[in-house]
Each structure stands twice: as structure tokens, then as C-alpha cells.
Amino acid sequence: MSSTESETPTSEVTSTATKPPAPLPLLGRLGAFCARHPVWVVASWLVVLLAGLAGRNVVGAVYSDQVSLPGTQSARGADLLKASDPTAGDPSGRVVFHVGSGTVSGHGSGMADSVSRLAKMPHVTAASSPVTSSDGRTAYTTVSFDQQIKDLGHGYKGTLDEATAPAEADGVQVAYGGDLDSIVRTPQKDAVSEGAGVAAALVVLLLAFGSVAAAVMPLVTALVSVGVGMGVVGIVAGSVTFATSAPTLAVMMGLGVGIDYALFLTTRFRQDLMDGHAPEQAAGRTAATSGHAVLVAAVTVAIALLSLYACGLSLIGKLGLAATVAVLVTATAALTLVPAALGLVGRRIDRLHVRRPTAETGGDHDGWHRYAALVSRHPWRFLTAGVVLLAVCAVPLFSMRLGHVDDGADPAGSTTRDAYHWIADAPGPGFGPGANGPMVVVVDVQHASGSSAEVATDVSDALRKTSGVAHVTPLRPSRDSRVLVGTLTPSSGPQDALTSGLYTELTGRTLPMAVRGTGAKAYLTGSTAGQLDFRDLVTARLPIIIGIVLAAAFLLLMTVFRSLLIPLKAVLLNLLTTGASYGVLVAAFQWGWGDKILGLTEPVPIESYVPMMMFAIVFGLSMDYEIFLLSRVAETWQESKDNARAVAVGLSLTGRVISSAALIMTVVFLSFTASPTVVIKMLALGLAVSVILDATVVRLVLVPSAMLLVGKANWWLPRRLDRVLPHLHA
Known part of the structure; x- marks a missing residue:
């Protein structure tokens, strides 16, 4: 009997002719409804998109990387200083003046006029007399404010430019440093990165499907959902201050998972059409099966991201919140907008194609079945090879140094980088590298x-x-x-x-x-002391985040797949993936192996909160592929109770689509390494490496070999526990 006999068109047509189809669960009914009323559903999403983007522009979102650290020694020192002298602890930044030749004193009138204007700006309490370097080419004034600088908004940079205009008109270069970076750094739009990611995703989709409509549809629905997600994040940012990297992170996450979710649904829909189902019925069946996997995967990612709040640091928790919003919006689109689009296109989905459309699997003797047979003959070799490869990648992890990437690593030509290097390269008291972090x-x-x-x-x-x-x-x-x-x-x-x-x-x-x-x-x-205290807090609380994410993922997978060993295996293997991606990150950034490729001028430490963010995101994303693969394996196991056959069929039905999805997400993430923000580069590279390792080494080597070695014990769950656990059927 063919392992995919139940998937063939003849089998499906016969079964549907001899007995009525089983009633669809809730998600299936939702998908069928959206497929029956595609115009209304698509129109509703477009209205929400326009409303979200308009709302974001109206509320005036504020982004800042400042963080509160109550209880730390730097915070206690700041509190003492503020209590003793309320003006001493006022927020401040630096305005740096520099000339390429001669001395700044030769431009005294312009500088004096600028310092006078700086002191008269709104919310400024004082502008100090300029401190001049020994060679006379660089000087800076410290500008103090009566409120947090971030609260002044990015529009305040225009006020700064007006105040320093006399110095610039007199031939003096001007740059802004210190805490002024919160207003002179605008949230990065990364339009080039986003465009490159979308273009690369389209190419992969065309190669995977061979059909123009099937390739364009996941991309378009993902872009719509990302637009809605950005609108929601922007609206929330009107009252909740996100980090400056939050919008880019939200786009990166939304685009990656949005395309993946739509890809899995579109693949299942096309297979059901080939099996003889009507478009509406196929959309309902797709939402009931792959849609259920999407829902579980999205919930897993959301739990992992929201667990970042457990670290007690609002900056990190809010980053997780921004990414969660993007993921949940894309999941909602996958369960409603995608079935509507599929219903709208229907059987025309393969009308325009660049190659002949193919089904998900070619049968018992396709390449994936042959690969599964090879793994079943040598499971220990495959398991050992995969573990060794991940372990080697993880070696640099043990020399990881957390810290804060300073302004010296900002893009060339940026005002913050200029201010940093003018002070660092100048001689004399109050200058030198350490003067940027007193x-x-x-x-x-x-x-x-x-x-x-x-x-x-x-x-x-x-x-x-x-x-x-x-x-x-x-x-x-x-x-x-x-x-x-x-x-x-x-x-x-x-x-x-x-x-x-x-x-x-x-x-x-x-x-x-x-x-x-x-x-x-x-x-x-001070800022440097606060950043180092922040690093120590993050390091101390990382085990809490790891524990919460591991426990939540274990419980969720145990409930979905009714097994103890499957979630345990998933947790252990995903820890290996995370460790390997950490190792690559250390080699690329801290060791400097990727400086030229990544556009960096020097090695930098790993930003203190990046490992925590990466763990939550990587763990969540890796569960996506785990759930999609195991959902198909579990379907076959329930039918045949043959573990080896279940693994082979699961690989056959998902191998191509998981590989395509991983490649898409990888190129999307890699495109964001072109971002001028170093933290975004770190997250993008780390996520890209983790996704490609997870979809290849883990999903195609370690998971099948481990499941084949364990055998029927994969599906063991104590009866008492089975009765206690809820049944998650959407």
C-alpha cells in the first residue's frame, strides 16, 4: 500500500463519493466562510490596513533606547545626586565642534553665537562653556535639559540645527553625541533591506511553486499583514515607548512568519485541489489542518516573545511586545485573508506558471522517502553528525562578551559617529576614547x-x-x-x-x-555605568527567560501531540540550535570574522539584550517547523500506528515546503544585515543562521533520526496525564 495513497486524487475522489465529508472544526469553518466571501474579507483587511497606517501617523509615535534600572548601584547614585542637587542629575547631551585645520578659537564668534542659542532652546537649563582639546581643533559643550531628552521627540533635531547654524556658517563642523542620540537617531525604516527581502522571497516562491499566483499570493498577504502590524505597533507606540529597533524587528518578524504561514497554507490548498476537492472545501480543509498548525506555531512564538517581560526590564519586554503584535497579526491574516485569497483565485491558482506544478509528494519512492529510508538504516550516524556540527558552531559561545555597542560603531557619516570620533581622537583632559563614556x-x-x-x-x-x-x-x-x-x-x-x-x-x-x-x-x-548595570541584570535574568520559554514550549507541545518524548526532544534540539546561532554571532561580530561583509569597521561586543531576544525568537521560530513537520507525522501515525512510515510520510509531505519556507525566511532575515543599526544586524544574522540550521540539520537530520531510534515510545503519554491535559482542537 502506498504511503501516500490517502493523498492521491483517486483515493480522495472515491472517499468523498462514497461517504459524506466529516464536519469541519471551527478553523475549517472559518476558512470556508472566508473562501465563500473573499471580496468582503479582502476589502475588510484593506480598510484595516489604511486605518492602521493612518492611525500610526496621527498618534505621533516615540521611540527611545533609554531604560530605568531601579535598585542598581548606578540608579542609587543617580537618585542621591538628584536628591542633593536637583539640577545635577538633569539629562544632558553633547554638541561637538570640530575643524579640519586651524583651531576652533579662530571661529569664536560663530561658536559663541551657537552656544548662546543652545542655552536659549526650549527645555534647556544650561549650556556649559566649551571644553577645548589640547590641539585646539575640537571643542564640546554640554547641554542640560529639564526633562528626558527622548520626550522632546525627533523633531527637536531641527531646533538643534537652528541653534548651531552660526557655527556651521562660520566653517565649523557640528555633531551631536551623548544622550542626544535619542532624538537625532530616527527609527530606521530599512527600506532597502525590506525591498531586497521581498524580492528574494518572490524568487524562492516562484522556484518552489512554479506558479505565479501561488508565489505572489503568500507575498501579498504577508505584506498586507505586515502593514497592519506596523500600524498597530505605531499606534501603541503613541502611549508605550518602544526601542528604536522595535519597528524594524516587527517588520522582520512579520514578513518572515507571514510568508511562511501563507506558504504552508497555499501548499496544502494546492494539494487538496489536485486531490479533487472544490476550492471552498479545499480552503476549509486547509484552515482545519495547516491552519491549526499555524495557530499553534503563532501561539508558541507569542509565548516565547512575551516571556521577555519576565526579565523585569521594560525595554526588552516591549521589544517582545512589538514582535508579538506583528506575529499575531500575520497569524490572523493567515487564518482569514489567505483562505479568502485562495477562494478568490480557486482553480486558477496554477494557470500562469513558469514550470509544471507538482504535488507535495511523489509517493512511496520519491526522494524524501528514499532519504527517510537512508536515515532509518543509519540513524546513529545521522544523529551524531548533526549534533557534532551544531556543537562545533556553538564553540565560540563560550567566549561571548556582552556589552553595549557605542556610538563609534554607528554608520560612517552619521552625526553620532562623528561626535564620538572627534572626541576620542582629540588629545587633552576631557578627551580620548574614555571621554565618550565618563x-x-x-x-x-x-x-x-x-x-x-x-x-x-x-x-x-x-x-x-x-x-x-x-x-x-x-x-x-x-x-x-x-x-x-x-x-x-x-x-x-x-x-x-x-x-x-x-x-x-x-x-x-x-x-x-x-x-x-x-x-x-x-x-x-552615568550612562556608561547604567549600561554595564543593565548588562549585569540581563545576564542574571537570562536563565529565568530560558526556563519560562522551555517550560511553556514543553507543555504546549505535550498537549498538542500527546507525548512526553516529542516535546523533550524538541526542547533539547532547539537548545542546540540556539547555542550554534550564538556561536556564529560571536565569531562574526565579537571576533570580527564578519566585519567586512557586515559593514563594520571593528569588532564589537554582543549587545547585552540580543542573546535574550534571540533565545525567545529563535525558540519560537524553530517550533514553527517542528509543529508543521510533526503535525504531518502525527496524522500518519494516527492512521497507521507505524512510526517509521509516519516519519517517512511526514518528511515527504513537508520536506520541500519546509526547505522553501526556511530559505525564504533566511533571505528575508539576511537582507536586514544591511541595516545601519548594529543591533538589527546582530538579530538578523543570528535569526538567519538559526533558521537555516533548524530547517536543515535539526528538522531533516536530527528529528527523523531521533524519532526512528526511539520508535513507538515517541507517542507515549501516561494515561493519567492524558486525562488531565486539555485537547487542543481548533
Whole structure:
């Protein structure tokens, strides 16, 4: 008996002629309804698209990468400083002036006029006198504000440009650095990346289907759903401040999963048409089967992304929320818009084609069945080879260094990069690489046993003797004399490993030893200190996220497939995939192996929250392919109770479409490595590597070999547990 006999047109036609079709479940009825009323459904989605895009423009979305870190030593220092001198902790940024030749003093009138105008800008409390480098070519003024700089909005950059216009007119170059980056950096639209991803996806779809309509339909429906998702994210951003990378992440996720979901549904629909079903019936059957898999996959991704809130850091949680919105919108489109489009096209889906359309499988002796037979003869060899390959890719993971990618890694020609390098390359106190990441020393002397002067001397001496400290200003009392305040300049840049080590040394040993026995308490605060505290928090809470995602995925898969070993295997294999993608990320960015390809000028640390984000996203996406493959394997298992045959049929029915879907998602993600934002480059490369590894090594090698080795035990579930677990049938 053919392993795909139930899938052949003759078999289907005969069965439908001799007995009435079984009633469709809820998702099937929804799909059939959308196929019966395609015009209304498509029109509704277009109206929602226009409303979402219009709403996004009306609310005035605000994006910022600033984060609150209550309870950390940098936050305690900032709170002390603010309580002692309300103006000392005002948000501030730098306006940097530079000349290619001569000195800035030769353009004194233009600079003086600009500094005067900066001080008079709305919400500015002060603009300091310019600090000039030893060679006289660079100077900067610190501009303080009465509110968070991010709240001023990106339109405030025009006000800055007007204020600095006299200096530029006098031949002085001007750039903005420090915390001003939150308003001079606009959210990246990455239009080139998105266009390249869409074009590459279209080529893959044409090669996979051979049909123009079948290739264009997943792409168009995905683009509509991404547009709606972006509208929703933009509207939410009117009241919830997302990170600047949130819109790009949402597009990247929505486009990738949107095309994949539509691809799986379209493939199943075409197969049902070939099997003799009417278009409306085929759309209903597709929604009931592949649509159910889409729903489970989307819920898995959403759970993984929303688990990021468990880290307690709103910046990361909101990134997960933005991506979740995109995924849920695309899943909704897959369950409604795609069946409507399929019903609208109907049997005309293969009318225009670049090659002869083919069914999902060619039968018992197709290439996928032969491959499954090969794996069944050598399961241990395939399993060992796959595990070794992933383990080798994961080796660099053990040297991962988390940190914050500083402004020096911004795109060439950007104002933030110019400001960074003008200060880093200039000589003199207040300049050099560490001047881009100074730390504020705050010493609480309210309960000190000795005099403030003695404490100041002890702390200053200890700091100056610490290796890696370039300069320390004298510690001076605040207005109310409750704290001592000074500025420490490291000898290395903010993202350097030396700065990270210096911070650990200062907070863990130097400062505590300097004030020991005096009753005083010393802290480091400022942007660089906050970023390093943020890194430490993320590192400490990553195991919590991993635990939540693993537990949620295990429970969901156990409930769907009624098995203990299948979800356990999925969890372990996906951990291998994640580890391998981490390793590639370290080699490409931290080791510098991918600098030229990725458009970077130097190796950079792994952005502190990228591993946490990647784990949630990678785990969710890898479950997509796991669910689509195992859904087909489980269907055959329920019919035949033959594990080897179930694995072979599952591979045969999904091998081509999973490979195509993975290739599409990979090229979409890789296209975003052209983004000027380094964090987006990291996420894009990491996700692309994880998807291709998951769809090839894991899904085509490790899963079938492991399932063949385990045999019927794959489907074992204790009866008591089976009775307790709910039955998820949509």
C-alpha cells in the first residue's frame, strides 16, 4: 500500500463519493466562510490596513533606547545626586565642534553665537562653556535639559540645527553625541533591506511553486499583514515607548512568519485541489489542518516573545511586545485573508506558471522517502553528525562578551559617529576614547565619621591609582554638602572590555575599600555605568527567560501531540540550535570574522539584550517547523500506528515546503544585515543562521533520526496525564 495513497486524487475522489465529508472544526469553518466571501474579507483587511497606517501617523509615535534600572548601584547614585542637587542629575547631551585645520578659537564668534542659542532652546537649563582639546581643533559643550531628552521627540533635531547654524556658517563642523542620540537617531525604516527581502522571497516562491499566483499570493498577504502590524505597533507606540529597533524587528518578524504561514497554507490548498476537492472545501480543509498548525506555531512564538517581560526590564519586554503584535497579526491574516485569497483565485491558482506544478509528494519512492529510508538504516550516524556540527558552531559561545555597542560603531557619516570620533581622537583632559563614556563618582557622606575632605582625598587617591583610569576631577561637595561629586574618565572606550573590567574593579573593590570604616558609601553612575548595570541584570535574568520559554514550549507541545518524548526532544534540539546561532554571532561580530561583509569597521561586543531576544525568537521560530513537520507525522501515525512510515510520510509531505519556507525566511532575515543599526544586524544574522540550521540539520537530520531510534515510545503519554491535559482542537 502506498504511503501516500490517502493523498492521491483517486483515493480522495472515491472517499468523498462514497461517504459524506466529516464536519469541519471551527478553523475549517472559518476558512470556508472566508473562501465563500473573499471580496468582503479582502476589502475588510484593506480598510484595516489604511486605518492602521493612518492611525500610526496621527498618534505621533516615540521611540527611545533609554531604560530605568531601579535598585542598581548606578540608579542609587543617580537618585542621591538628584536628591542633593536637583539640577545635577538633569539629562544632558553633547554638541561637538570640530575643524579640519586651524583651531576652533579662530571661529569664536560663530561658536559663541551657537552656544548662546543652545542655552536659549526650549527645555534647556544650561549650556556649559566649551571644553577645548589640547590641539585646539575640537571643542564640546554640554547641554542640560529639564526633562528626558527622548520626550522632546525627533523633531527637536531641527531646533538643534537652528541653534548651531552660526557655527556651521562660520566653517565649523557640528555633531551631536551623548544622550542626544535619542532624538537625532530616527527609527530606521530599512527600506532597502525590506525591498531586497521581498524580492528574494518572490524568487524562492516562484522556484518552489512554479506558479505565479501561488508565489505572489503568500507575498501579498504577508505584506498586507505586515502593514497592519506596523500600524498597530505605531499606534501603541503613541502611549508605550518602544526601542528604536522595535519597528524594524516587527517588520522582520512579520514578513518572515507571514510568508511562511501563507506558504504552508497555499501548499496544502494546492494539494487538496489536485486531490479533487472544490476550492471552498479545499480552503476549509486547509484552515482545519495547516491552519491549526499555524495557530499553534503563532501561539508558541507569542509565548516565547512575551516571556521577555519576565526579565523585569521594560525595554526588552516591549521589544517582545512589538514582535508579538506583528506575529499575531500575520497569524490572523493567515487564518482569514489567505483562505479568502485562495477562494478568490480557486482553480486558477496554477494557470500562469513558469514550470509544471507538482504535488507535495511523489509517493512511496520519491526522494524524501528514499532519504527517510537512508536515515532509518543509519540513524546513529545521522544523529551524531548533526549534533557534532551544531556543537562545533556553538564553540565560540563560550567566549561571548556582552556589552553595549557605542556610538563609534554607528554608520560612517552619521552625526553620532562623528561626535564620538572627534572626541576620542582629540588629545587633552576631557578627551580620548574614555571621554565618550565618563562615569560620575557619587560619595554619600551624610553618615561619614570623618570630614568630607578626608573622604574626598581617600577616594580620589584610590581612583587615581587604579589601572585604566585616565583622569579624575576633584571630588567636590554638592549644594547641600550631602554628597561628593566628581567625574572619572576611563582610558578605554565605553564598549571596550577594559572599561567593563575597570567598572567591576571600581564598584567591587576600589570604592568599597576607599570608604571602608568611614560610614560613607560610594557609587558610580552615568550612562556608561547604567549600561554595564543593565548588562549585569540581563545576564542574571537570562536563565529565568530560558526556563519560562522551555517550560511553556514543553507543555504546549505535550498537549498538542500527546507525548512526553516529542516535546523533550524538541526542547533539547532547539537548545542546540540556539547555542550554534550564538556561536556564529560571536565569531562574526565579537571576533570580527564578519566585519567586512557586515559593514563594520571593528569588532564589537554582543549587545547585552540580543542573546535574550534571540533565545525567545529563535525558540519560537524553530517550533514553527517542528509543529508543521510533526503535525504531518502525527496524522500518519494516527492512521497507521507505524512510526517509521509516519516519519517517512511526514518528511515527504513537508520536506520541500519546509526547505522553501526556511530559505525564504533566511533571505528575508539576511537582507536586514544591511541595516545601519548594529543591533538589527546582530538579530538578523543570528535569526538567519538559526533558521537555516533548524530547517536543515535539526528538522531533516536530527528529528527523523531521533524519532526512528526511539520508535513507538515517541507517542507515549501516561494515561493519567492524558486525562488531565486539555485537547487542543481548533
